[in-house]
Amino acid sequence: xxxxxxxxxxxxxxxxxxxxxxxxxxxxxxxxxxxxxxxxxxxxxxxxxxxxxxxxxxxxxxxxxxxxxxxxxxxxxxxxxxxxxxxxxxxxxxxxxxxxxxxxxxxxxxxxxxxxxxxxxxxxxxxxxxxxxxxxxxxxxxxxxxxxxxxxxxxxxxxxxxxxxxxxxxxxxxxxxxxxxxxxxxxxxxxxxxxxxxxxxxxxxxxxxxxxxxxxxxxxxxxxxxxxxxxxxxxxxxxxxxxxxxxxxxxxxxxxxxxxxxxxxxxxxxxxxxxxxxxxxxxxxxx
Numbered sequence: 001x002x003x004x005x006x007x008x009x010x011x012x013x014x015x016x017x018x019x020x021x022x023x024x025x026x027x028x029x030x031x032x033x034x035x036x037x038x039x040x041x042x043x044x045x046x047x048x049x050x051x052x053x054x055x056x057x058x059x060x061x062x063x064x065x066x067x068x069x070x071x072x073x074x075x076x077x078x079x080x081x082x083x084x085x086x087x088x089x090x091x092x093x094x095x096x097x098x099x100x101x102x103x104x105x106x107x108x109x110x111x112x113x114x115x116x117x118x119x120x121x122x123x124x125x126x127x128x129x130x131x132x133x134x135x136x137x138x139x140x141x142x143x144x145x146x147x148x149x150x151x152x153x154x155x156x157x158x159x160x161x162x163x164x165x166x167x168x169x170x171x172x173x174x175x176x177x178x179x180x181x182x183x184x185x186x187x188x189x190x191x192x193x194x195x196x197x198x199x200x201x202x203x204x205x206x207x208x209x210x211x212x213x214x215x216x217x218x219x220x221x222x223x224x225x226x227x228x229x230x231x232x233x234x235x236x237x238x239x240x241x242x243x244x245x246x247x248x249x250x251x252x253x254x255x256x257x258x259x260x261x262x263x264x265x266x267x268x269x270x271x272x273x274x275x276x277x278x279x280x281x282x283x284x285x286x287x
Contacts (some may be wrong), residue, residue: 017049019231022220026131026278027052027157029216031059033282038152040124041066045094045145046131048085050078056127059086063124068092094128095135097144122150130235133159133192142203149285155204161277162216163193166263167232173259175240180252189239194279201281208283220274228264229257229272 031052036042040061044053047100057065066088069075075089128150135141146155162168174180197213205211222228233241233253241249266284 005178017051018234019220020049020051022218023130024052024055025218026216026276028055030129030156030280030282031055031105031127032160033212034127034154034156035123036063036124036154038124038150040121040150040153042125042127043068043123045126046070046134047089047126048074048079048131050074050082050089050130052127053087054079054082056125061086064088066090068094070094070230094131094141095137122148122153124150124153125156126154127156129158130160132157133162133194134190136190136192138192138195139203142200143207146204146207146283146285151285151287152209153285155208155281155283155285157281158278159194160238161194161279162191165277166273167228167236167260167274170256170259170263171232171236171240174252174256177255180240180255183248184240185244187240187243189236191236197279200279204281204283207286209286210284212280212282214280216278216280218276218278220276222272222274224270225257225260225264225266225272226271228260230251231274232256232260 020139025278041064042056043066044056044067047053047069048071050067053065053067057063065086067075067078068090069078070091070093072091075091079089126145128145132138132141145157149155175184197215201213220231222231237253237256241252244252264274266272
């Protein structure tokens with residue numbers, strides 16, 4: 001799932017889960033290719049409302065599974081939906097590698113967990129779905145996560161390739177329109193547009209025995225353009241919606257929908273194809 005640059009950004013689990021089946025498809029495609037050959041825990045970084053973390057636990061019931069996220073709202077939803085008996089939920093920031101509550105931990109990625117650096121056994125799997133696009137400095141982040149995996153373990157990642165996506169073009173357009181230009185002046189989204197597969201290969205391959213990387217396009221059939229706005233309001237628009245008053249949000253979303261009408265023309269049956277391009281990396285850590 002998509003994550004904000006800080007815990008101050010207010011994520012709405014219900015909005016995010018409105019398209020849960022579509023959002024889960026890339027993660028499920030990635031999970032289908034996972035084979036764990038070494039002992040160790042499983043970390044789901046940026047676990048959101050926990051539906052994918054639950055799938056990881058169901059597949060590997062005998063392993064410790066830890067879901068981490070920077071959103072208290074998302075973690076509360078995850079624990080409410082799936083409990084805390086067999087999955088550990090942790091408030092944690094992928095960018096800093098330390099819990100958001102308490103003092104910073106010590107340790108190194110090579111000897112600690114991927115999200116804290118604490119001296120626990122390295123995980124057999126670091127899994128992250130649609131989260132790393134919210135984390136800055138990929139040149140440092142990807143090698144750090146790769147280094148945190150146990151020898152013979154896996155780093156499995158999926159994130160959207162958003163740079164040329166029409167829905168992001170609509171965001172740029174609305175931010176220069178009045179009154180949003182003035183109202184949202186100074187509000188920034190730290191979302192990182194994914195770079196090339198070559199760049200990420202170069203970042204993880206020095207520590208990898210094998211690297212498999214690929215891209216896929218998912219053409220989601222949505223009922224209308226308003227559904228496009230609903231999708232984006234649960235992810236890329238979240239930093240801007242957080243900055244608006246409740247009485248402003250409806251007008252902002254209506255203006256966004258007007259822009260999306262041109263970006264996402266309706267099909268003959270009135271439905272809209274909402275296309276998401278996804279980048280995948282599946283890397284095995286050197287033994």
